[in-house]
Amino acid sequence: MRDGLLPAALKGLREGALRVDAATPASRDRAVDALRAFAILGVVLGHWLVTALVADGGALHAASPLQHMPWLAPISWVFQTLAVFFLVGGQVATRSHASARARGTSYGRWLRGRLSRLFRPVIAVVVLWTVAATALLLLDAPLDTVRTLVKLALSPLWFLLVFAVLTAATPLVARLNPLWPLAVVLHVDLLRFGLGGAPSWLGWVNLAAGWLVPYTLGAAWTRGELDGRRAGLMLFAGGAAATAALVAWAGYPASMVGVPGEPVSNLNPPTLAAVTFGLAQCGLALLLRDRLRRALRRPLAWAAVAVVNLSAMTIFLWHQTALMATTAVGLPAGRLPGLHTVPDDLAWVVARLGWLPVFALALAVCWTAFRSHEQGIRRAAPRPSRVIRRHRPRRSASKAARGA
Template sequence: MPEPTTRAPFLRGIRQAAGRVDAATPASRDRAVDALRAFAILGVVLGHWLVTALVVDDGTLHTASPLQHMPWLAPVSWVFQTLAVFFLVGGHVATQGYASARSRGTSYGAWLRGRLSRLFRPVAAVLTLWTVVATALLVSGVPYDTVHTLVKLALSPMWFLLVFAALTAATPLVGRLNPLWPLAVVLHVDILRFGLGVAPSWLGWVNLAAGWLVPYTLGAAWTRGELEGRRAGWVLLLGGAAATAALVAWAGYPASMVGVPGTAVSNLDPPTLAAVTFGLAQCGLALLLRDRLRGALRRPLAWAAVALVNLSAMTIYLWHQTAMMATTATALPAGRLPGLHTLPDDLGWVASRLTWLPVFALALAVCWTAFRCYEQPRGRRSHVVRSHRPSPGRAVVAKRHV
């Protein structure tokens, strides 16, 4: 039987590569942090692929969501809306990194430039490509509405980067802020907006900073050792889940934790109190899973997969919408394909969309191959693993998440 013989060297090569990644990882690195970041990024990617549809209508493309037509699918958004976990990890890593930089005598400006360059370097490639694509589409006569839809979808992930960059820059100021303070701001803004109905429309955007500051400052509290043990995780999980359920059941907040076209209120645009309490529940669950993740990631194969996602986290995040749109566009000559170009109004669309996910992943892999160099320039040392193999018998030098 030749197949096992052919497969064995391939599997052995994967295990050997995973072993090298495992051996090159500093012993002090908290692998659970990287796992939570990877889950957060992949959750957003899969969520967008599942709830965003590009529908062909009268020669133009426009976005639609299965949550519009099947609101009972709202629990799907509870699984894949994972931004709070990303801000939790971001606050933890930034606070830890800033403290480490200060201990080495690194200035605030140098530390901030280093963090933001890693964050925004991949953005330049996305903006350049889509400027060229949008210009070419308009010149070739593609309807403006279609171009606007595509560009908006491609660039929509960047809103989060601006908020994250602002919070990163404010780390020295907010690193010791109690999360209850930004939570109180969100509560009062929502009382004015929805309870009393006296707030101007712009006031809700205060929550864009205050809402994501809650998990970010929780991450800083994690760095200070204030969230150790399982009690904090259970309080956040149960308290956040109960508060979210009450807000949805009795206060009129939407059940979906992502935006749904055509609805009067979105839990994310800007963040509402329900989105923030839901994020607290997610952060609690993340804290409870830390020990299990650390144990699971002692296995080289599991750690290598997590490390690979972390090395390309921004590339994956910034290009996943482009991968979906590229698949949709290249398949247009084949006609209106179910789950790709059709209205997401029944379970048949959902079943068809699931079959397209591997194709989206393949398209994203192509984007990753082409553009990952902007996130990890050649010759630049990795912040996840070492760039060289440690010498046999030599202890791995400790390295924190900086």
């Protein structure tokens, strides 16, 4: 009997994938969903690889392998994928707003629908960590430990706030040339790093302007202005060359994520190097569209992408909690390599790679517990009433049965 379980499971998986494939409208651009899924998973894996919670006595403090091994900076080039998410976000929001206007839907109603998809899953995270932080303080946990844990757990929220602001501004920025926000980032960095004497708050202007660049590229994608390969090639080559020049000759950090102890972070707030790097990523994403569309004609591949997209915010919001839960559960066993130890050598990297499946399992538990906060937003299709079914002709019912 056990020998038949695996073939039955594979058959069920294949049939489920076929149903998902059949239910997908032919007009849907599957490459958009694939790019969103890759962007979310890139951020998750990046955080799991470069975030360490080091056990020091009875306290935990955050550290990064990039702090001790700066030559690992290329890892951040692979997994810092936020620009791709903003590219897709701009494309989807612009298209959605245009469709809503064509249907006569008001801006307010459209915006409420968009933002509810973002912020409804946030409630569970905030409530759980409010309770957890209060409990830890009542149990006399070190204040620095509580601060570190809460900061990591709630760090994804800054991204959602920026994304929400850009979504709200979609009607105003949908036709904005990306060169304008790029020019803002350039001038802010000139004042910060070139001329000196600029107030510290000035850099935070780039928090909106920097991510507005890929967002407006997404709007241009919707308008059909980036359909050819030339646009993707220019963005990729130009962005990569500009980033290399900024790192090599202008003193920008090589890491595209923040490194503890470093005076400048490319991400907090975004620098010109982070924005040009994002242009290169967007160019690569545009170049991969046709290949992704062909690959996602396969039902199993498309079903996997669809599942990630259905739970994108749940995965994004809970992945740091999964890491911290694993770290906490392992504490009674002592300082486990790759989990509680200082990330200062390759042995830590190898050990951390071994922990990734455990983090994924913990995230699966979080997904099972909290996915309804995201997926509950999607209303189920209304089921036909018994009266309608009662008066439906028998011939039609039999045809429907055969069709199913």
